[in-house]
Amino acid sequence: MPLDPNYNQLNRQSTERIKKIASNLTDEQFQTRVGEHWTVAIALVHLAFWDRRVLATLEETAKNKKLSVVEIETVVNDVSLPIWETIPAKEAVKLAIETAEELDNQLENFPKDLLEEIYNHNKRLVVRALHRNEHLDEVEMALKK
Numbered sequence: 001m002p003l004d005p006n007y008n009q010l011n012r013q014s015t016e017r018i019k020k021i022a023s024n025l026t027d028e029q030f031q032t033r034v035g036e037h038w039t040v041a042i043a044l045v046h047l048a049f050w051d052r053r054v055l056a057t058l059e060e061t062a063k064n065k066k067l068s069v070v071e072i073e074t075v076v077n078d079v080s081l082p083i084w085e086t087i088p089a090k091e092a093v094k095l096a097i098e099t100a101e102e103l104d105n106q107l108e109n110f111p112k113d114l115l116e117e118i119y120n121h122n123k124r125l126v127v128r129a130l131h132r133n134e135h136l137d138e139v140e141m142a143l144k145k
Contacts, residue, residue: 014100018100032142034138040142044139047100048098053072058107
C-alpha cells in the first residue's frame with residue numbers, strides 16, 4: 001500500500017484540532033466523562049502516550065535503518081489509566097500538543113523509504129490523524145452532552 005501523500009496535512013490538522021478543542025475548556029470540562037473510564041484530560045494524555053510510542057518507533061527505525069516497531073500490548077491503556085488520572089488537565093493538554101507537534105515534525109522530515117516501510121506495517125503509525133481524530137470525536141461528543 002503506497003504512503004498516503006496527505007499524511008502531513010492530516011496530522012497537522014488533527015494537532016490543530018487538539019489545540020482548538022482544548023483552548024477554552026474549563027477545569028470542569030476537562031473532567032467531562034468520555035466513555036466509561038476516561039475524561040477529556042485522559043483522552044489527551046492517551047493521545048500523547050501513543051504518539052510517543054510512534055516517536056520511539058521512528059527512533060528505532062532510523063537507528064536500525066529498517067522497520068523496528070516498538071511493540072506494546074493494548075492492555076497498556078488499562079494499566080496506565082491510574083497514572084494518567086494523576087496528570088492535571090492543563091498538563092495533559094500541554095503534553096498532548098507538544099507530543100503531537102514533535103511527532104508531526106519528525107514524520108514530515110523522516111526518510112521517505114523508511115516511512116513507507118512503517119506505513120506499510122501499520123498506516124496508523126504514520127497517519128496519526130486516524131487515531132487522534134477517533135478520540136477527538138469522542139471528546140467532542142462527550143462535551144456536547
